Amino acid sequence: NSASPSDSGKPLAGVDFPRSDSDFWNSYIKYVPQEATGLGLELKTTNSENDVAKLTANVQALTSQGVKGVVMAPQDTAAIAPTLSQLKSKNIPVVTVDTRPDVGEVFMVVRADNRAYGTKACEFLGQKLGGAGKVAMLQGDLASINGRDRTEAFNECMKAKFPKIEVFGLATDWKGDVAANKLQTTIAAHPDLKGIYMQAGGVFLAPTLQVLKQKSMLVPPTDAKHVFIVSNDGIPQELKAIAAGEIDATVSQPADLYAKYALFYLKAAIEGKTFQPGATDHQSTIIQVRPGVLEDQLPAPLVTADGAFPGSVKAADPALWGNQIK
Amino acid sequence: MPAAAAESVSKRFGVTVALDQVSMQVVPGEIHALVGRNGAGKSTLVSLLTGLQAPDAGTVSFDGVPAPPVADRAGWRSRVACVYQKSTVIGELSVAENVFLNRQPRRRGLIGWKAMREQAQELLAAWGVQVEVSQPASALPVEQRQLVEIARALSYGSRFIILDEPTAQLDADAISGLFAKMAALKSQGVTFLFISHHLAEVYQICDTVTVLRDARHVLTAPVSDVSQAQLVAAMTGEATSLLAPPGNRARVERSGVPALKVVELDGLSLEIAAGEIVGLAGSGSSGKMTAAETIVGLRKAASGTVYVGQRKLRPGSVPDALSAGIGFVPQDRHREGLVAGLSVAENATMTVPEKLGRAGFLSAKRRDQLGTEAIEAFDIKASGPEQPVADLSGGNQQKVVMARAMANDPSVLVLLQPTAGVDVRAKETLLAAATQAAARGAGVLIVSDDLDDLRPADRVIVLYKGTIVDEMPRGWHDHTLIAAMEGVTA
Amino acid sequence: MKLARLRDLALIPAIIAIAVVGYLVNPVFLNSENLINVLQQQSEISLLVLAQALVLIAGRMDLSLESTFGLAPGVAAWLVLAPGITHGLGILPPGLAIPVTLAAGVVIGLINGLLIVRFQLNGFIVTLGMLIVLRGLLTGISDGKTFFNLPESMLYLGNAVWIGLPASIWLSLILFTAFIVIAGYTRFGRSLYAIGGNADAARAAGIRTDRVLWTVLILAGLLAALGGLLLTGRLASVAAAQGQGAIFTVFAAAVIGGVSLNGGKGTIFGAFTGILLLYLVQNVLTLGGVPAQWIGALNGAIILIALMLARVTSGRAQE
Amino acid sequence: MKLARLRDLALIPAIIAIAVVGYLVNPVFLNSENLINVLQQQSEISLLVLAQALVLIAGRMDLSLESTFGLAPGVAAWLVLAPGITHGLGILPPGLAIPVTLAAGVVIGLINGLLIVRFQLNGFIVTLGMLIVLRGLLTGISDGKTFFNLPESMLYLGNAVWIGLPASIWLSLILFTAFIVIAGYTRFGRSLYAIGGNADAARAAGIRTDRVLWTVLILAGLLAALGGLLLTGRLASVAAAQGQGAIFTVFAAAVIGGVSLNGGKGTIFGAFTGILLLYLVQNVLTLGGVPAQWIGALNGAIILIALMLARVTSGRAQE
Numbered sequence A: 001n002s003a004s005p006s007d008s009g010k011p012l013a014g015v016d017f018p019r020s021d022s023d024f025w026n027s028y029i030k031y032v033p034q035e036a037t038g039l040g041l042e043l044k045t046t047n048s049e050n051d052v053a054k055l056t057a058n059v060q061a062l063t064s065q066g067v068k069g070v071v072m073a074p075q076d077t078a079a080i081a082p083t084l085s086q087l088k089s090k091n092i093p094v095v096t097v098d099t100r101p102d103v104g105e106v107f108m109v110v111r112a113d114n115r116a117y118g119t120k121a122c123e124f125l126g127q128k129l130g131g132a133g134k135v136a137m138l139q140g141d142l143a144s145i146n147g148r149d150r151t152e153a154f155n156e157c158m159k160a161k162f163p164k165i166e167v168f169g170l171a172t173d174w175k176g177d178v179a180a181n182k183l184q185t186t187i188a189a190h191p192d193l194k195g196i197y198m199q200a201g202g203v204f205l206a207p208t209l210q211v212l213k214q215k216s217m218l219v220p221p222t223d224a225k226h227v228f229i230v231s232n233d234g235i236p237q238e239l240k241a242i243a244a245g246e247i248d249a250t251v252s253q254p255a256d257l258y259a260k261y262a263l264f265y266l267k268a269a270i271e272g273k274t275f276q277p278g279a280t281d282h283q284s285t286i287i288q289v290r291p292g293v294l295e296d297q298l299p300a301p302l303v304t305a306d307g308a309f310p311g312s313v314k315a316a317d318p319a320l321w322g323n324q325i326k
Numbered sequence B: 001m002p003a004a005a006a007e008s009v010s011k012r013f014g015v016t017v018a019l020d021q022v023s024m025q026v027v028p029g030e031i032h033a034l035v036g037r038n039g040a041g042k043s044t045l046v047s048l049l050t051g052l053q054a055p056d057a058g059t060v061s062f063d064g065v066p067a068p069p070v071a072d073r074a075g076w077r078s079r080v081a082c083v084y085q086k087s088t089v090i091g092e093l094s095v096a097e098n099v100f101l102n103r104q105p106r107r108r109g110l111i112g113w114k115a116m117r118e119q120a121q122e123l124l125a126a127w128g129v130q131v132e133v134s135q136p137a138s139a140l141p142v143e144q145r146q147l148v149e150i151a152r153a154l155s156y157g158s159r160f161i162i163l164d165e166p167t168a169q170l171d172a173d174a175i176s177g178l179f180a181k182m183a184a185l186k187s188q189g190v191t192f193l194f195i196s197h198h199l200a201e202v203y204q205i206c207d208t209v210t211v212l213r214d215a216r217h218v219l220t221a222p223v224s225d226v227s228q229a230q231l232v233a234a235m236t237g238e239a240t241s242l243l244a245p246p247g248n249r250a251r252v253e254r255s256g257v258p259a260l261k262v263v264e265l266d267g268l269s270l271e272i273a274a275g276e277i278v279g280l281a282g283s284g285s286s287g288k289m290t291a292a293e294t295i296v297g298l299r300k301a302a303s304g305t306v307y308v309g310q311r312k313l314r315p316g317s318v319p320d321a322l323s324a325g326i327g328f329v330p331q332d333r334h335r336e337g338l339v340a341g342l343s344v345a346e347n348a349t350m351t352v353p354e355k356l357g358r359a360g361f362l363s364a365k366r367r368d369q370l371g372t373e374a375i376e377a378f379d380i381k382a383s384g385p386e387q388p389v390a391d392l393s394g395g396n397q398q399k400v401v402m403a404r405a406m407a408n409d410p411s412v413l414v415l416l417q418p419t420a421g422v423d424v425r426a427k428e429t430l431l432a433a434a435t436q437a438a439a440r441g442a443g444v445l446i447v448s449d450d451l452d453d454l455r456p457a458d459r460v461i462v463l464y465k466g467t468i469v470d471e472m473p474r475g476w477h478d479h480t481l482i483a484a485m486e487g488v489t490a
Numbered sequence C, D: 001m002k003l004a005r006l007r008d009l010a011l012i013p014a015i016i017a018i019a020v021v022g023y024l025v026n027p028v029f030l031n032s033e034n035l036i037n038v039l040q041q042q043s044e045i046s047l048l049v050l051a052q053a054l055v056l057i058a059g060r061m062d063l064s065l066e067s068t069f070g071l072a073p074g075v076a077a078w079l080v081l082a083p084g085i086t087h088g089l090g091i092l093p094p095g096l097a098i099p100v101t102l103a104a105g106v107v108i109g110l111i112n113g114l115l116i117v118r119f120q121l122n123g124f125i126v127t128l129g130m131l132i133v134l135r136g137l138l139t140g141i142s143d144g145k146t147f148f149n150l151p152e153s154m155l156y157l158g159n160a161v162w163i164g165l166p167a168s169i170w171l172s173l174i175l176f177t178a179f180i181v182i183a184g185y186t187r188f189g190r191s192l193y194a195i196g197g198n199a200d201a202a203r204a205a206g207i208r209t210d211r212v213l214w215t216v217l218i219l220a221g222l223l224a225a226l227g228g229l230l231l232t233g234r235l236a237s238v239a240a241a242q243g244q245g246a247i248f249t250v251f252a253a254a255v256i257g258g259v260s261l262n263g264g265k266g267t268i269f270g271a272f273t274g275i276l277l278l279y280l281v282q283n284v285l286t287l288g289g290v291p292a293q294w295i296g297a298l299n300g301a302i303i304l305i306a307l308m309l310a311r312v313t314s315g316r317a318q319e
């Protein structure tokens, strides 16, 4: 374990990307090197393609290259425990992005609350539908924790606050064609569908709109036949679709902030700094989840066309990361 | 007490009745011949007697003891050894391992490869098979593969051995070697059931003969009590004479453009006139098969050219040879002759898609019609043109290959071992087909180890180690031909 | 032939059983709208099944089809879309999108042919390698993102309605019918069976086996590209993962439908019943509102049962 | 035998090439620590490759192995873990976790055997169905969640270090060595080749083909369960997706390593070099810091190149 300093003398940071087949994570992948340059960090990156065994292997490869700290986004929050304890034994600090490990210590968790996404989507749809009607939820893969959090929060919120809304959960494995097929079938069985919650805009946006178009159900919000759609991610296409009145809202997952603050905290950890629970300088709060685990809960705003919905921002807001991509 | 007995066994395959209440007994210490036309049910009876299949009705016993259940392979192995008609050599395994499959010599529980190779080498040497036993069996030519099977079956030490057409792929030398071994074993009290379409062989070594016809038992008698004519009559169910002597064909004029002209093809030159039948003979490894396969384009020659009429063939191209008018029967019907899963009609017409329709389309009706014609012309025993060839008996499969060769009305017909595994009557049919093709003006080249196949030939060219050593006009004597084949010049 | 024809129908009882169960689960199942939906949903992937069936009959397999399904339209989108929000090069006019898609399929088929037929590499592993390479290329050119805002021409086929039915249904039915005829009644089609059954014998019968194999591999690439184009149109986008994992379904459909992995056996009609069955099952499960965590197990169980039904009705061992 | 032995070594040049490239890319590659990491990372899946190689040699295939890899330890965890935070039934004492895992593998093998050998269903499609069913069962019992807080016994093998090397490396090496001997030097092993080469001939030679097939299918399930147990130990958890997609890698490794999909050909040692090569490639790509979106394409390209190298060095057409 030769902890060789990097050639440039800058601290060497390892970043493992969780996957490269979704728009959201690819934006994250693009932000990471930009932010690293800004913070003066040397980078080694790997990609674990949504496979925790590969993540473990990648972390081993990173440590044999002498990284001083690791940023990762384990999509399986339980299986990462042995890797965390290995890193701890080598005194390599860890920042996790997007997910919070079930066991083990990390320096900081940087995430927006996936349960909050589900709840926000539920509240928006519940209000727009006036508390009654049928809603389809395009879920991801059951084995994905983020997807599961969104599903559970959405379902719980519906049950508690809008018991008269009927929810059809459609598992899609994060696949657009599966989503289109199941949505089509659901509409055939329930032509009076009034709302759709898409758990990933990058995957589901175009297929959903296309299915609705085919069924002549894609009408402006002013029309009584309008189907209300809430998406999730905040990619540029969603913002455009909101502006065009095709969908009604999305939850903007802060890809830029994920990259920025993950590296920020990692650098701080390498430099030996520490943090305390409480408000931060970037409209978020750090909470202590359990001893040894702090979590910076980044804001993930609901985005609507006009920003009129309580707590939402306008789709045209230039601060949204989806509006900053060139 | 019979060494082996079948008591009114029956077996059907779908609509085909392969065996219908057949009973037979094999007396200990005798060589018992089982004969019958292609599809009579001989091989089916073998599969019942060796436990590969269970009879639908009836029983099998050995030494008066009922046979073991089908699942008890070891039980069967201890009672009977067999050379099956269909090859049971496993191509990917080494020759040595094929010989000792499932009874490899072991030392401390592990297979002793060296010992096994030595034993196999030794065993095969006794059969004149001098090969590197560590090579995969698929590298051996078909005759040697057959010898491997025979050597293996005889080395089990069984008291009862079944040989299903062991001689179909062998040349004269190997056959006499086999007979010598059988005689020796017989004198030690070993019992044989021997199947062959060469009736001469039956008279040469067998004591008793059983005839099957159309899945039924017809007759069992001491060989000395039945004449060859009676035997043929029992097999065919009609009183007829033996093979018509092929002698009285008109002499062929060898003038004009020859039907086939081979010039210095890897050192071999020959010409066949239109209407002429030429035999090509040679003992093991004389190169006759290789030469014939090169002519038809299955192999590419290093040098030399082949002309069909005026047309020069593209080397190594079967399509070119076929379109020039060559029709041929390949040596190994299983490997190159047939697509087992396809129907009789489809196999028989595979070389002539242009006859079945225009613009690349094929008419199934036309195909089945041609298939039906082939079934009639070659007397193929099949339930219809749509039956998969895999379900036919070996001899009938060979007739399908012949039908395929004749499908394009060839101007040159090249036949490699054309009658291997074919019954007496079918042999007649096949050779008659060749003769008729010649009568229509085709040049015919017959390449065979079976001297009977060469009899219709106008002349026989003898090959020895790749070069022509002799040429004999019709009317040769067996011994002079064999002497020439062995390289002994008169 | 008669036996083969009977075996062709082996899945019909299973399909009827599914239809009855489907109706009991939810009467909507038998609505024409729902049935049209099912036909449309399977139309794109059915072209992959068709392609795979042809390759399998000829005794080979082509795993790379699932990647062609995504890459072919992906390449077209990449070349056609203007750089900007949607990741693209914008070096070709939008009108070329369809030709480029199909050409990509052909090129992939050519590469497969080169490696398999010309260099005699193992087809399974070549196309497995190609599957990974092509999938990787799509991820690479798309940066892992979805291509949106596709030109109209790419959307047309996936969305058009011809005489009351979606165009993709028509295309799928027409192509299947055409290939039922081609496989059964043309020289090319029968040579596929001959090559798959016994390549040596086919060669000895004068069939130009190499040429036929090249043709079928290119054809397969082309069909996969067309299928991808249809899906792209229907979803109005090309996801970086388009087609991922589809090859499992494709093999399952072909094999359930009676096409042998050993070559030379099976029919195009059988393959069609195979994919239809799988999509009917999916549809019934969706309509039945089966809890998400049990869908997988049920789906697999139904496939196994259909298989056993087919075994019982055809009455012979499967290879 | 000699030819076979040469073909066994076909991948060695490719492995050496990778080692050289790896060293040039990043000298860390040849560190013993890194190499041990690679060996450990491949140890669990190498047992799947071993299992698949045995099944392939006997002329069958078992796709369900990847699901057994996850389900077997999953079932054990489910039965052993107390209900509460972790989703479990808690009806068995923790000490039974390992026996239950292995038993689950055996039971799955038995079911495969029943369907394939006894009912003579098509092996590809049976095991494909089983793959889906078993994966679905794991999702079902786990509710799609990960099992953790596993009993010590389940963690031991995946984490123990014996004589300086992780136990899973030892187990993998020992099992491969054992099966190299079994496949090459026992009647059981040779009967696998005979059955894969020509099942009728093997039967005629007195081999109890059915019994051998049962044995190998059960053995494969057992090996897959053991592999799953090792991974479970290393990750201290069973994810609902454990093993998902692994079957591709497993087939690729076996076939690159020279095991034929048509049965009767290939060696256990070859299969080992196959999986080793794939993991070395992965490791080099990781160390090389290849951009995420191009890793897939490069990975596939390297597999194709390795294949061509193997083709050139062995000098014969592949099947």
Ligand SMILES: Nc1ncnc2c1ncn2[C@@H]1O[C@H](COP(=O)(O)OP(=O)(O)OP(=O)(O)O)[C@@H](O)[C@H]1O
Pocket: B013, B014, B016, B017, B018, B036, B037, B038, B039, B040, B041, B042, B043, B044, B045, B085, B381, B390, B391, B392, B393, B394, B395, B396, B421, B423
């Ligand atoms: N597996 C099978 N399926 C269907 N039909 C079969 C099968 N095996 C044999 N038959 C049929 O049973 C009949 C008897 O075949 P068998 O092989 O026993 O004949 P044979 O006497 O050995 O002929 P040959 O001399 O040509 O070898 C034939 O009509 C054949 O077509």
Ligand SMILES: Nc1ncnc2c1ncn2[C@@H]1O[C@H](COP(=O)(O)OP(=O)(O)OP(=O)(O)O)[C@@H](O)[C@H]1O
Pocket: B141, B143, B171, B282, B283, B284, B285, B286, B287, B288, B289, B290, B291, B449
């Ligand atoms: N595929 C092959 N590869 C290598 N050598 C071969 C091959 N085929 C034939 N030979 C060799 O070429 C020589 C001639 O073979 P060929 O089969 O033509 O002889 P033959 O006259 O038919 O002999 P036989 O009577 O034994 O069949 C033999 O030494 C044979 O071993």
Ligand SMILES: [Mg+2]
Pocket: B042, B043, B044, B085, B164, B393, B394
């Ligand atoms: Mg026979």
Ligand SMILES: [Mg+2]
Pocket: B141, B143, B285, B289
């Ligand atoms: Mg020969």
